[in-house]
Amino acid sequence: MIREIFTSISNTVFYMMFGYFLLMLTYYAFLTMIGLAEARRRWRQNIMDDYPLLYFSSFTLSVSIIIPARNEEDWIHDSVLSAVNLNYPEFEVIVIDDGSTDKTVEVLTKALDLRVVEAHYVKHFKDGKVQNILKSNKYPNVTVVSKSPGFKKAGAVNAGLNVAKYKYICVIDADTILEPDTLLKVMAQVEKDPEKVIGIGSYFGLVNGFKIKDGRILDHSFSYNPILVYQNLEYIRSFFGNRIASSKFGATPNIAGGFGLWRKDVLYELGGYSAAFTCEDLEMTFRVHDYIAKNKEKKYKMLTLPYYAVWTEGPSNIRSLVSQRDRWQRVTNETVWSYRHMLFNPKYKGMGMLTLPYFLIYEVFGIFVEVSSLLLIGTGFLFGVFSAHVFLTYFFFMLLSQALVSAMSLFAFARDQKAFRLKYIVYMLFLGMIETLCYRWITSFARLVGTIRALLNQRTFEQYIREKRAKTQ
Amino acid sequence: MxxxxxxxxxxxxxxxxTAYLVFSVTLVLYIIVRDWRAKRHIKRLLKIKHDLFKLLLAPGSSDVCVPSIENATASDFIDVVTNRQRYSVFFNESEQQLFKECFINAGKIKMLESLAKKRAKKWRRIDAIMALGYIQDESALDALEKSLHSKDxxxxxxSAQAIGQVSTMRSVHILMDFLxxxxxxxxxxxxxxxxxxxxITDEVVKFADDKDPEVRVWAAKLLSKSVSKKYVKKVEAMAGDPSPDVRAAACESLARLEDKDSKGLLKKLLKDDSWFVRMHAVRAISRIFGKDAMPELIEQLNDGSLLVIESVKQAMVNHIESALPYIIKLLKGTDELAKKxxxxxxxQSGRAVSSILNKMDKPAKDNIVETIRSYNNNLAERITSAGSDEI
Structure with a gap:
């Protein structure tokens, strides 16, 4: 009797699992093919564009860069210097010290030679209590806003928005190093049609293991730590197997908090970032899609670009990784739930018909399918319901589906990008092949924790614990 | 079951x-071939550089071009004239000039024009379009104008960039029409x-009376590049345009032109109905007349728009020495916003104020510091304790 019930449940789950992986494979294969063409197009545009023309033009649009920072003593020096040394005609850098309890303020004061100033501060958005506004004696275009903690990272970005003076807002993380030409490359796309382009995200890689001095990357030596390689592979899958192609259909899933550029009037109309969610970037992207649908006659666009805009620090151990992914899972669930009205709603075009269904099936419910499949195959095998042959066949199916998605995305990435050496790519292909054996378990666990915490309505923003950085001499 | x-x-x-292995092997082979082709391309550029060097060393024989140059593609041409591969091969100006001559003498323009019209291979077409631009031959403008109106x-x-490279009056005309x-x-x-x-100004001025206000805005902005007095008068006339955007753009241009005769006009615009125009008028006055215009600018602190007031503040920061007497007077007054x-x-003037104070005699300095202290003790402390080395 029990065996029959188990067999019946197994049947259902098997169908689900099989359908799920096939769907995922088809989705990624389709989007990777589109992404291949779109990434190539952007890459060619990048090679051909006349950046000196943009740099020397007095009509080039100015940008406010906002860097929210809480307890970032290890990174803030390099991050801010990479921003102030950008090749761009006119921009300002606004660093928000979000109640740091470490030496972030001391590091900033030393690097920027700060002084407290009287400054007009208009509170447009929820931001927490602003204590001081400081200006740099060394770099006139740098402002530091010191505030008490509150309203999470959204509050810090909102404080930056409150003092930003330019029409375009670029939000980056405090553990992020900007490529010197990033703003030129991104704004070149805005300049093509400033009335329509309201948001841009760009690809970014992991900075762990690089040699950095005063915000400049001296050596792009990619780490061979499998946790970091898998994260690189995940970013590649996310951008080249999904985001770049989705943006072609007006369905950009996320303009990441690590690097995102927005037109300020849109952020103003939307009331700034929301602290009601675990983190702010995904929700803002969805909210902008809502805004686009409501203003459809204006034909607004959000783009995702394939070139390295910034380099960011990734968690280099399992504990930090779980903490980060738990947070990502929670914000995904919260956002999908809040914007469920977009689902299969033709008004939202690609977002409603492609991206949101993907989020629902893969990002929200996918974790249940993946975990239950693994558990079912495992327990079925242990209790003798399935033979080793059945167990291995289905397990290989999961493993190969995942590996193929990785290989396709990696192909789309490496065709134009020359960042990785051949040896590193072969290493990635190998790790991609065995992802379901190891790394997938860790992220699945983190996603499960995140899902449970989302159900418990836990919306706290926990910063993951970083490993101490080795100083570059 | x-x-x-x-x-x-x-x-x-x-x-x-099978699919995984195919993708993986293709990827590995692709990278090997790509790197090999990149090396071969660099070698070809080095060979071109070597040939150009030899040609330059043998004066009088520059009309005899060697095959490595004659066989160059549009992409090679762009590499040479823009130095986009500068990290591996760099071409100096005389090499670029000689390469251009050889390329043209080899009859490449026809080949490029034909490529620029083809729709099949988009990026080769764009290579050809850009190369035509860099050749800077006006005869290429017909082909470029056609591609400018492409649906792609x-x-x-x-094409717009390439037309800009040609840089003749006709290219200005085409681009203004395109704008x-x-x-x-x-x-x-x-x-x-x-x-x-x-x-560009002879051509741009024709658009200063266009029906579309946005075109007039750009005309006003572009006229700020003029060196001729007659166009300054045109910009001044545009400051009376019915569209506030055009009036603001005219203020911006007058500021760039540093037109000293425009004070009366700009003062009038300080009373404009649009805050946007008033803001640009404040900025223009500050830039052109600087410290001499402080009384007019200070008056603008009563403006109803915070953005106009913010511009006045910036003007005060930029000309703090002449603004200081007014600031002290206002700090003694009752207008709280003006005081703030x-x-x-x-x-925000930083160490400049401290430096100015240090140059004053003691009673005058003490008087100012006391006034500031009566408004904000911390501010007075910050100013008196600031260094004065960065003025």
Missing amino acids: FTHYTSIVAKINLLLL EDVSYF KTTPSMRRKTASILESLSPN ICAEALD
Whole structure:
């Protein structure tokens, strides 16, 4: 009797699992093919564009860069210097010290030679209590806003928005190093049609293991730590197997908090970032899609670009990784739930018909399918319901589906990008092949924790614990 | 039951494995071939550089071009004239000039014009379009004008850049027409036109009375690149345009032109109905007349728009020495907003205020410091304790 019930449940789950992986494979294969063409197009545009023309033009649009920072003593020096040394005609850098309890303020004061100033501060958005506004004696275009903690990272970005003076807002993380030409490359796309382009995200890689001095990357030596390689592979899958192609259909899933550029009037109309969610970037992207649908006659666009805009620090151990992914899972669930009205709603075009269904099936419910499949195959095998042959066949199916998605995305990435050496790519292909054996378990666990915490309505923003950085001499 | 499905899944697995291996092997081979081709390309550029060097060393024989140059592609041409591969091979100006001559003598323009018209291979077409631009031959403008109006936005975008490279009056005319007819590309087109200044103004001025206010805005902005007095008068006339955007753009241009005769006009615009115009008028007055215009600017602290007041504050920061007496007077007054703005201006001027105070005699300095202290003790402390080395 029990065996029959188990067999019946197994049947259902098997169908689900099989359908799920096939769907995922088809989705990624389709989007990777589109992404291949779109990434190539952007890459060619990048090679051909006349950046000196943009740099020397007095009509080039100015940008406010906002860097929210809480307890970032290890990174803030390099991050801010990479921003102030950008090749761009006119921009300002606004660093928000979000109640740091470490030496972030001391590091900033030393690097920027700060002084407290009287400054007009208009509170447009929820931001927490602003204590001081400081200006740099060394770099006139740098402002530091010191505030008490509150309203999470959204509050810090909102404080930056409150003092930003330019029409375009670029939000980056405090553990992020900007490529010197990033703003030129991104704004070149805005300049093509400033009335329509309201948001841009760009690809970014992991900075762990690089040699950095005063915000400049001296050596792009990619780490061979499998946790970091898998994260690189995940970013590649996310951008080249999904985001770049989705943006072609007006369905950009996320303009990441690590690097995102927005037109300020849109952020103003939307009331700034929301602290009601675990983190702010995904929700803002969805909210902008809502805004686009409501203003459809204006034909607004959000783009995702394939070139390295910034380099960011990734968690280099399992504990930090779980903490980060738990947070990502929670914000995904919260956002999908809040914007469920977009689902299969033709008004939202690609977002409603492609991206949101993907989020629902893969990002929200996918974790249940993946975990239950693994558990079912495992327990079925242990209790003798399935033979080793059945167990291995289905397990290989999961493993190969995942590996193929990785290989396709990696192909789309490496065709134009020359960042990785051949040896590193072969290493990635190998790790991609065995992802379901190891790394997938860790992220699945983190996603499960995140899902449970989302159900418990836990919306706290926990910063993951970083490993101490080795100083570059 | 599962055995049946297992056999199907096993077949799918085989397919997946094959696909995975195909992708992986293709990727590895692609990278090997790509790197090999990149090396070969660099070698070809080095050979071109070597040949150009030899030709330059043998004066009088520059009309005899060697095959490595004659066989160069549009992409090679762009590499040479723009130095986009500068990290591996760099071409100096005389090499670039000689290469251009050889390329033209080899009859390549016809080949490029034909490529620029073809729709099949988009990026080769764009290579050819850009190469035609860099050749700077006016006869290529017909082909470029056609591609400028292509439905493909990349082809159109790079054609605009190429036309800008040709840099003749006709290219200015084509680009101004393009600016008028293609609203989405106006900013980019204006940047290209700006890079051609000061030769553009004769053509730009024709658009100063266009029906479309946005075209007039760009005309006003581009006229700021003029060196001729007659166009300054035109910009002054545009300051009376019915559209506030045009009036604001005219203020911006007058500021760039540093037109000393425009004070009366700009003062009038300080009373404009639009805050946007008033803000630009404040900025223009501050830039052109600097410290001499402080009384007019200070008056603007009563403006109803915070953005206008913010511009006044910036003017005070930029000319803090002449603003200081007014600031002290206002700090003694009763207008709380004006006091706050003055305090911000003092603070944001950094060490400049401290430096000015240090040059004063003691009673005058003490008087000022006391006034500041009576408003904000911390501010007075910050100013007196600041160094004065950075003025």
